Each structure stands twice: as structure tokens, then as C-alpha cells.
Amino acid sequence: MENPSRYTSFKGKDDLEIITIPIEPGLVSLRGLSPKRLRFELEYALERGSTDNSFLFTIENSSLEESQAAVLVHPPGAIYTKLFLSALNHALPKKCKNLRVIVGHVNPNRVKFLQELTQTYKNIELITSNPGAKLIKELWTLRKPSNKSEEGINLSQLPLPSLTIVRQEQELIVNENYRLKLIPTPTPRWPGGLIVFEKELGLLMSDKLFAAHICTSQWAESNRISTEEERRHFYDCLMAPMESQVATIVERLEELEIKRIAPGHGPAIETSWRSLLNDYRRWGEGQQKALLKVVLIFASAYGNTAAIADALANGISRAGIRIESLNCEFTPVEELIKAIREADAYLIGSPTLGGHAPTPIVSSLGTLLAEGDREKPVGIFGSYGWSGEALELLENKLRDGGFKFGFQPIKIKFSPDAGMIKTLEETGTIFGRKLLNSRKTQQRRATSGMNTSRSDPATLALGRILGSLCVLTTRKRAGDAALSGAMVASWVSQASFTPPGLSIAIAKDRAVEALLHCGDEFTLNVLAAGRQSELMRQFLQPFPAGADRFAGLKVDDSPGGQPILPEALAWLEANVKQRMECGDHWLIYAEVKNGKVIDSEGVTAVHHRRTGANY
Numbered sequence: 001m002e003n004p005s006r007y008t009s010f011k012g013k014d015d016l017e018i019i020t021i022p023i024e025p026g027l028v029s030l031r032g033l034s035p036k037r038l039r040f041e042l043e044y045a046l047e048r049g050s051t052d053n054s055f056l057f058t059i060e061n062s063s064l065e066e067s068q069a070a071v072l073v074h075p076p077g078a079i080y081t082k083l084f085l086s087a088l089n090h091a092l093p094k095k096c097k098n099l100r101v102i103v104g105h106v107n108p109n110r111v112k113f114l115q116e117l118t119q120t121y122k123n124i125e126l127i128t129s130n131p132g133a134k135l136i137k138e139l140w141t142l143r144k145p146s147n148k149s150e151e152g153i154n155l156s157q158l159p160l161p162s163l164t165i166v167r168q169e170q171e172l173i174v175n176e177n178y179r180l181k182l183i184p185t186p187t188p189r190w191p192g193g194l195i196v197f198e199k200e201l202g203l204l205m206s207d208k209l210f211a212a213h214i215c216t217s218q219w220a221e222s223n224r225i226s227t228e229e230e231r232r233h234f235y236d237c238l239m240a241p242m243e244s245q246v247a248t249i250v251e252r253l254e255e256l257e258i259k260r261i262a263p264g265h266g267p268a269i270e271t272s273w274r275s276l277l278n279d280y281r282r283w284g285e286g287q288q289k290a291l292l293k294v295v296l297i298f299a300s301a302y303g304n305t306a307a308i309a310d311a312l313a314n315g316i317s318r319a320g321i322r323i324e325s326l327n328c329e330f331t332p333v334e335e336l337i338k339a340i341r342e343a344d345a346y347l348i349g350s351p352t353l354g355g356h357a358p359t360p361i362v363s364s365l366g367t368l369l370a371e372g373d374r375e376k377p378v379g380i381f382g383s384y385g386w387s388g389e390a391l392e393l394l395e396n397k398l399r400d401g402g403f404k405f406g407f408q409p410i411k412i413k414f415s416p417d418a419g420m421i422k423t424l425e426e427t428g429t430i431f432g433r434k435l436l437n438s439r440k441t442q443q444r445r446a447t448s449g450m451n452t453s454r455s456d457p458a459t460l461a462l463g464r465i466l467g468s469l470c471v472l473t474t475r476k477r478a479g480d481a482a483l484s485g486a487m488v489a490s491w492v493s494q495a496s497f498t499p500p501g502l503s504i505a506i507a508k509d510r511a512v513e514a515l516l517h518c519g520d521e522f523t524l525n526v527l528a529a530g531r532q533s534e535l536m537r538q539f540l541q542p543f544p545a546g547a548d549r550f551a552g553l554k555v556d557d558s559p560g561g562q563p564i565l566p567e568a569l570a571w572l573e574a575n576v577k578q579r580m581e582c583g584d585h586w587l588i589y590a591e592v593k594n595g596k597v598i599d600s601e602g603v604t605a606v607h608h609r610r611t612g613a614n615y
Contacts, residue, residue, distance in 0.1 A: 007217065008090065010083045018080060018087040021219050023055075024201060026177050028091050029262070030054045032080040035215045040418045042310045042425075043237040046230060046517055049215025050265050052076035054084075055196075055205055056091055057174045069098035069125070071174050073196050073205050074264050077109040081116045089120075100164075102182065103128040104207035104264065105190040106135040108142070108302050115140070115155040124161040127172075129184045131330055132192025133165050166194060183252070185209070187245045188298075188327035189238060189306060202259025208238070209249065210276055212266035220260070224272035229518055229579060231266070231276065235283055241296060241313040241325035243287040250280050290322035292435050295343035297326050297336070297368070299358045301351045304383035304415040309349050311421050312381065312410075315428020318509045319436060320584065328364040336364060340371045345406060345435055349381040350390040357390035365394060369401045377406030379431060384413060406431045407545075422483055423546030426511045430545055433509065462612025468492050469532055469605035471539050472504065473550075473563035474515045474522035484563065485512030486549040488539045490607035490615065491585075492524065500592040502574060505585045511543075516588055520576045523562040528569035528602040535567060559594050569604060570597040 007019040015036060021029040032052035037044050044050065055073040070092055076084055092099075099121045101114065106128065114136075118124055128136060141156050172180040178198050185193035189208075196205040212230035221227045239246045254277065261276070262268040269276055294316055300306035313323040324339050340346065346368060350361040357365075372378070380394040391411050398405075407427055416424060467490035475484045491505035502524065506513050516522060527535060543549060556564040558573040565571070574590035581587075609615070 008087070010087045010090075012083045016080065016083060018083040019217055020087055020091055023203075023219075026058050026175065027198075027201075028056050028058065029219070030056055030076075030084065030087050030091065031217070032076050032084065033215055033217060034079070040416060040421055041307045042314055042421055043234050044213055045237075045418075045421070045514065046213065046233055046519075048213060048230065048519075050213040051215060051267075052080060053205075053262060053264055053266075055262065056088070057178055057180075058091065058093055058096065068096075068175050069100045069123075070096050071100045071102065071172070071180070073102045073180075074104040074207055075101055075110065075113055075117070077107075078112040078116065079109070081113055084113075085117070085120055098123040098125075100125045100127060102180075102194065102196055103132055103136070103192070104194050104196070104205075106132045106139070106192040108139050111136060111139040112155060114161075115158055118158060118161055119153070125164055126161050127164045127166060127182070127194075129166050129186065129192050129194045131186060132194060133163050135192050136160075136163070181256075185249045186330065187242045187249075188325040188331070189242060189310075191327055191330040197256055197258075199257070202257055204253065204256065204258050204261045204273075205263075206253075206261055207264040209246070209263060210261055210269065210273075210280070211263040214266045216267050218267055220268040220270040221266075221272075224269075224275055227266065228279075231279070232283070233517070234265075235280065236317070237310055237314055239280070240283070240287055240317055241310070241323040243284045243322070244324070246280065247284045250277055250284075253277065287317070287322050290320055292344045292439060293322040293324055293342060294345045294347060294432075294435070295324045295326065295339045296347045296349075297328050297331075297364050298347075298349040299327065299329050299351065299361045300349075301353055301358070302383075304412070305349050305351045305381070307421075308381050308383060308410065308412060308416060308424060309347075311416065311424035312347060312379075312428040312431075315425035315430075316432040318425075318429050318513070319432025320508070321432045321435060328360040329358070331364075333363075333367065336367055337371050340368060343376070344439075345376050345431070346372055346378045346403075347381065348378070348394060350394060351382055352384040352388050352390040355387055355389050357393050361390065362393075365397055369397065372401075372403065374402045374404070377431075377435070378403045379406045379410075381410035382412070383415065384411065406434060418477075418481060418483060419546070422511075422514065425514060426543075426545035429509050429511065456613075459612045460610070463609040465609075465612070467607045469527045469536070469607050471525040471527065471535055471565060471568070472506075472512065472522055473525060473555075473565065474512060474520065475561060475563055476515050476520065478561070483515060484549065485515050486539055486563070487512045488536060489524070495589055496591075501577070502572065502590055502592060504588045504590070505582065506588060507585050513586060516576055516579075516586075518576050518579060521560050521562055521593075522574060522576070522590070523558050523564055524572045524574065525565040525568035526570045526572070527605040528567075528599055529605040531567060531569075531602075532605040535565060566598070569599050569602045571595060 010018040017033040035049040037047045057071040166182045181197040183195050214230050260270045261273045298309045350357045382391045388411050395409050470489045472489045473486045495501045495503040572595040574592045576590045578589040
């Protein structure tokens with residue numbers, strides 16, 4: 001596969017760009033580049049921009065009839081419309097009059113692009129899965145004030161193009177050169193999922209699977225390590241709650257003669273695609289080992305309720321609890337009943353449409369009322385535009401039905417912003433911890449209060465390792481968009497002389513962990529012996545979700561704008577360089593940028609433990 005040094009580029013405002021990457025004769029990738037964060041959804045939290053990857057199979061053989069159609073695989077969202085149409089017009093042969101579009105997943109943003117596309121190319125055929133066709137039909141005629149083209153045309157009044165529905169795997173021959181296998185891949189998040197495998201090249205165009213939000217013009221990643229953190233973050237945010245469905249899809253893909261994978265976001269994977277499949281399997285196995293399971297039932301018209309569900313699920317999974325995500329619009333009732341009966345807690349989320357809850361949510365609510373255990377906690381969430389009747393329905397019915405709520409109902413107008421996403425994650429983690437504590441209490445009662453792990457000789461010996469008592473503080477962005485966090489840290493060690501570096505172990509369920517990815521900065525405040533009590537009380541207290549950890553404290557700023565605690569013995573400002581997963585913790589390696597001893601006469605506070613079973 002070619003990796004050209006020069007791409008055709010189409011640049012627009014807000015640093016958006018479309019580049020065309022020649023792959024093979026008759027095949028070009030149209031890649032949308034956005035170096036800035038596109039939206040406040042959870043999977044974009046690393047803030048490394050993103051790409052939208054589409055693939056165009058064109059007419060190369062001049063002897064072919066003009067009626068032969070070019071095939072566009074995985075069209076982008078509406079943000080790229082103007083640039084993409086220019087790039088598409090440049091890439092298409094002049095004699096090409098027909099266009100077939102394979103829609104890998106469906107959402108309002110993508111449907112708006114397709115509506116714009118029909119204004120330029122009249123002879124369009126949309127190829128989609130059966131659930132995808134249902135969603136396209138629903139969204140195509142949706143009346144919204146924003147649903148207008150740049151020319152002011154009401155897009156909801158445009159005629160729907162011809163739809164070809166893929167109900168099971170089938171093959172599509174493209175202009176005698178390429179053979180595309182169309183594979184339906186439904187998941188709760190993307191019920192209309194459809195991925196494409198080109199047999200001659202061994203190219204898997206995997207859409208959301210194996211994606212990563214990285215803005216890069218390079219066709220393929222340089223090596224597996226260069227994108228590992230971004231791909232793992234994408235998996236944790238979106239794939240982990242659908243682990244069982246994703247595992248089934250990966251098992252099917254193992255049967256294909258893959259040579260390279262080109263996902264919908266991020267660079268292609270050419271040399272290490274098999275290790276990525278293995279990672280997906282390994283990450284999924286970690287979910288399966290969880291002792292507790294929460295079933296998450298939702299419907300989402302515009303993606304806002306799904307974004308809330310993603311954030312809650314991510315927070316709960318950090319506590320080591322498995323999430324089973326079910327889109328009730330496409331879930332058989334037997335599967336829903338089985339999930340409810342096996343779950344240790346229930347979450348149900350709904351949008352409000354026309355003053356009502358969608359019919360599938362009402363039906364699923366009835367199933368939960370009939371099959372759910374009143375001793376298990378429940379949580380409700382959802383988004384709304386002008387009213388929130390659906391959420392009131394859920395709350396009233398469940399309260400009247402005798403269910404106990406694990407957190408206050410979450411009602412968000414339109415879509416959650418970055419601060420709310422963080423609060424939702426913390427809400428999920430607190431909910432998960434309560435479930436775990438309840439399980440541990442039951443286990444202690446069953447074993448008469450004995451805890452054998454704490455008396456294990458090796459565990460007792462592990463507790464004799466000493467650590468400096470510190471408070472890690474961090475701040476990301478500024479002003480109203482600022483996110484901050486802090487935690488007491490004692491698993492701290494110097495890790496290198498040149499460059500000066502340190503390592504910190506951070507439990508996966510710590511709220512601050514989400515702010516400590518590669519490239520993020522923080523301050524390590526080393527506490528002074530005899531003066532650590534007040535700061536320890538401040539940062540060891542249980543904080544409500546979204547609470548300001550620094551409320552009531554005097555805080556200075558490091559040269560890089562990170563929080564410094566003036567009562568500390570010393571401080572170090574550092575930049576995260578690497579992360580390594582270590583059981584129930586992440587090990588962070590960071591390089592020190594700045595630092596200062598505040599009290600040269602003081603002594604470092606040390607943490608003595610009697611066992612290695614806890615802090």
C-alpha cells in the first residue's frame with residue numbers, strides 16, 4: 001500500500017482540512033483532519049484532535065460504462081461538508097454520474113451530511129444495514145431549526161435517496177476491480193453498524209472498531225506503541241460497556257484474511273493489526289472477570305443520552321464493575337429480561353421526544369418493574385430540550401414501584417459539557433464503590449468478619465515498604481472550561497536521574513486519573529512531617545461528584561499553571577510521559593520540569609502501613 005509524500009489538501013476555517021491519500025489504483029482515502037477537540041464527548045477527552053476517514057472506490061477503466069457507480073465507504077459528519085464535497089469532486093472521474101454510499105453507522109450529524117450530499121449528486125444510492133435504514137428514515141424527516149443547508153434549504157423536506165438494505169453478509173463488486181464484503185456489526189451504541197472488507201487488498205474498513213482520536217496526516221501508525229494509549233482510551237470509553245457484542249464481532253473478523261485495518265478515526269494499522277485484535281480480546285476479558293455487573297438500558301435520539309450513558313459507564317467500570325449496555329430500541333425482550341435478572345444494579349436513560357418517552361423505553365421500564373429486584377439500586381438519566389417528561393415518568397414509576405435510587409436522577413438539557421462529563425464519571429465511580437462496599441459487607445458477614453488476605457505473610461511484608469506522603473494536584477485548561485483534581489499519594493518514587501523523573505501508582509477508580517494521560521501536567525506536593533494532618537483531612541474526605549477539591553484552600557500556581565499547596569515541604573511540577581496498567585492501578589511515569597523546596601528545615605512525612613492489602 002502506498003504511503004505518498006504528497007497529498008491533495010483542501011483547507012477550511014477552524015483548522016479543518018480534507019486530504020486525499022492515494023491507496024491503490026481506483027482507491028483513495030478522503031481524510032478529514034481536526035486538530036482541535038470536536039465536542040465534549042467522553043472519547044475526545046485526551047484532546048488530541050481527530051480524523052474522519054472515508055474511502056472512495058472510483059472508475060479507473062475507461063472502457064467501463066458511464067452508468068458504473070463510484071462507491072464511497074463511511075461518509076464523514078456534517079462538520080466537513082463543504083471541504084469534503086470539494087475533495088470528492090476532485091477525486092471522482094468526470095464521467096462518473098452515479099454514487100453508492102456505504103453508511104457504516106448512523107447519527108443525526110451523518111444524516112445531515114448525506115442530505116447535503118444529495119444536493120450535489122442526484123443519483124445516490126445509500127447502502128446500510130436494516131437498523132441503519134430505520135434510523136436514516138427517522139432522522140431524514142426530522143424537523144429542527146438547525147436542520148438547514150448553508151443555502152437555507154430545509155433538509156428535512158428533501159426526498160430520501162434509494163436505500164439498499166444489507167440484512168446479512170453480502171458481497172459487492174466494484175467496477176470489476178474490487179470485491180467488498182459488507183458485514184453487519186450491530187452494537188447497542190451503533191445498532192446500524194456496518195463494516196467493509198476489501199478481499200483483494202485485505203483491507204478492513206472497520207469504522208468505529210479499533211479507532212483512536214488522533215489528528216494525523218500519516219496514512220498508518222509508525223508502530224503499535226505510538227497509538228496504544230489513544231486506542232485503549234477509545235475502547236474504555238465506548239467499547240467496554242458492549243464487551244460481549246464487540247468480542248463476537250472480533251471473533252468473526254479473525255476469520256478474514258486481513259492485511260491492514262483502516263478505522264473511521266485515526267491512522268491505519270498495517271504491521272501490528274493482529275496485536276490490536278488481541279488487545280481488544282484481552283481488554284474484554286478484564287471486563288468479564290468483574291464480580292459485579294450493572295445493566296445499562298437506554299435509548300438515544302440525537303446521541304446526547306448515549307453520551308451521558310458512556311460517561312456513567314466509564315466511571316462505574318473504573319471501580320472494577322462490568323457494564324452490560326443495551327439499546328432498548330433494538331434489544332429482544334428475552335435478552336433484556338435475562339440481563340435484568342443477572343444484574344446487581346440497574347441504570348435506565350431516556351431522551352424526551354415531543355413531551356414523551358420513546359415507546360421502547362416505556363416498554364423496557366415495564367420489564368424492569370416486572371423483573372427487577374427491589375433490593376438492588378437503580379439510577380435514571382437522560383437529556384431533554386424544552387421539557388423532561390420522560391425522566392419524570394421513569395423516576396415516578398420506579399419510586400412508586402419500591403426501587404431504591406443509587407444516585408439522584410440526572411437530567412441534562414441538550415448535551416453535557418466537559419465539566420458535566422467529569423461529574424458524570426465521578427457519579428458512576430461513587431455508585432460503583434457503593435456496590436462493592438455492599439458486596440464486601442455481605443462477604444464479611446458470611447465469613448464471620450475474617451479477612452485472610454490481610455494476614456497473608458507476603459501481604460504483611462509488602463506493607464513494610466515505606467512511601468512519602470504527598471498530595472498530587474492538577475489543573476487542565478483555564479476559565480469556565482477548567483478541570484481540576486487532587487489526591488493523596490504515597491506510592492511515589494524517583495524513577496530516573498536523566499532526565500529527572502518520578503513514578504506514581506494511581507488507583508483506577510481515582511477521579512484524578514482521567515486528568516493524567518500522556519502530555520498532561522501535575523504538581524506533586526511533598527508533605528512535611530508534623531504538618532500533614534490538615535491537608536490529609538482535606539484530600540482524604542469523600543467528595544461529592546463534581547466537587548472542587550481546593551474549596552477553602554489557598555493555592556499558588558507553578559510556572560506551568562499547576563496548583564501548589566503553600567503548606568507543603570516541597571513541590572515538583574511534572575509532565576506525564578508514559579502509563580502502564582498494573583492490576584487495579586495505573587503506573588504513571590513523569591518527567592520533572594520545575595520544583596522547589598519550600599521549607600529547607602522540614603522532614604518528609606512518611607506513610608507506615610501494617611499490611612500491603614490497603615493504603
